[in-house]
Amino acid sequence: MYTGTLVSGELKEKALNKLKGNWKITIEASIIFCLFTGIFLTNITSMYSFVNNHFRYIGIFNIYKIIFSKFPKWLLVDNPLLLLFFMILEGPFFLGFVKFSMKIAKKEKAEIKDLFFAFTKFRYFIESFFLYLLITILSILGTLLFIVPGIILALRYALAFFVMNDDVEISATSAMSKSKELMEGNKGRFFTLVITFIGWDILSFLTLGLAKFFVAPYFITTCSEFYQELINGNRK
Known part of the structure; x- marks a missing residue:
C-alpha cells in the first residue's frame, strides 16, 4: 500500500510555491485547456440555467441577465454536437494538462505544447479518450445507483491520468488498476483535498468560469503533489 502524510494545506502550499514565477504560461495553458474541453462554456450554460430557473426575479442577479444578453443564444443551451466535440477532446487534453502540471510540480520547464502531447500519437489519443470515457461511465453508473458509490469510484481512479503520464504506453485499464x-x-x-477547493469552484461558477483559469492549474498541480508524494514515498 502506498502511503502519504501531507495534509491538504501542505500540498496546496507546495503547489503554490511551484507555481510562483510560472503563472503567466500556466494561465495561458489553462485558458486553452478550459476552452477546448468545454469547461468555460459549461460554466456559462450552467449559470444561465441556474439564474433562469431559480433566481430570474431576484435583483442581485440582474447583472447576469445583462451579461447573458450579449451572448449568442446557441452558446447558452446544451448543444449535442458541441458536447460530443468536447467529450472527444477532454481525455487527450486532460492528459496534456496533467503533463504540463507535473512538470511544474517537478520544477521542470512546462510548455504550451505539453497540452497537445496526446495528439502526437494516435495510441496516446485513443487511450486517453478511452480512459476518460471509462471513468466517466463508471462514475455516472455508481452515482445512479447511490451517490456514495459514484464518489468512491471517482476517487479510486482519480490518479489514472497521472499514471498514464508517467507511462505513456500503458493502457487505459492498466492505468485505472494502478x-x-x-x-x-x-x-x-x-x-478532503477536493473538498478544500469547493470555495474556489463556487467562485468559478459565479465568475462564469473566469476564475477557473486560475483554479484549474492550482488544483491539478496540487493533485500532482499528492501523486508525487505517493510515488516517491514509502510503500507498506
Whole structure:
C-alpha cells in the first residue's frame, strides 16, 4: 500500500510555491485547456440555467441577465454536437494538462505544447479518450445507483491520468488498476483535498468560469503533489 502524510494545506502550499514565477504560461495553458474541453462554456450554460430557473426575479442577479444578453443564444443551451466535440477532446487534453502540471510540480520547464502531447500519437489519443470515457461511465453508473458509490469510484481512479503520464504506453485499464492501487488507504485524504477547493469552484461558477483559469492549474498541480508524494514515498 502506498502511503502519504501531507495534509491538504501542505500540498496546496507546495503547489503554490511551484507555481510562483510560472503563472503567466500556466494561465495561458489553462485558458486553452478550459476552452477546448468545454469547461468555460459549461460554466456559462450552467449559470444561465441556474439564474433562469431559480433566481430570474431576484435583483442581485440582474447583472447576469445583462451579461447573458450579449451572448449568442446557441452558446447558452446544451448543444449535442458541441458536447460530443468536447467529450472527444477532454481525455487527450486532460492528459496534456496533467503533463504540463507535473512538470511544474517537478520544477521542470512546462510548455504550451505539453497540452497537445496526446495528439502526437494516435495510441496516446485513443487511450486517453478511452480512459476518460471509462471513468466517466463508471462514475455516472455508481452515482445512479447511490451517490456514495459514484464518489468512491471517482476517487479510486482519480490518479489514472497521472499514471498514464508517467507511462505513456500503458493502457487505459492498466492505468485505472494502478490508480486503484495507489488510492488504497488514500481516498479519504484525497476527498478532503477536493473538498478544500469547493470555495474556489463556487467562485468559478459565479465568475462564469473566469476564475477557473486560475483554479484549474492550482488544483491539478496540487493533485500532482499528492501523486508525487505517493510515488516517491514509502510503500507498506
